Amino acid sequence: MNAPTELSMKTEEVLRVELEVFRREHRDLDEAIRAMQATGTADQLTMQRLKKKKLRLKDRIAQIEDRLLPDIIA
Numbered sequence: 058m059n060a061p062t063e064l065s066m067k068t069e070e071v072l073r074v075e076l077e078v079f080r081r082e083h084r085d086l087d088e089a090i091r092a093m094q095a096t097g098t099a100d101q102l103t104m105q106r107l108k109k110k111k112l113r114l115k116d117r118i119a120q121i122e123d124r125l126l127p128d129i130i131a
Contacts, residue, residue, distance in 0.1 A: 064124050076121045079114050086111045 064072070090107050093099035099107075 072121050079118050083114045
């Protein structure tokens with residue numbers, strides 16, 4: 058049936074806090090990836106894992122933003 062999703066069960070305040078945490082984590086990963094690329098210290102597998110994690114965070118951020126700021130057709 059239509060089971061409630063994880064996002065629909067959370068309050069707006071909780072979603073806003075999570076959004077800020079995920080944005081900060083996304084920025085930190087971006088900085089880490091850039092630093093590793095600049096120094097050449099990371100192997101390809103590590104870089105791939107970090108980039109995938111960053112993409113998952115980006116998707117999660119988009120989901121929360123969509124929940125907080127729904128499209129309204131005027």
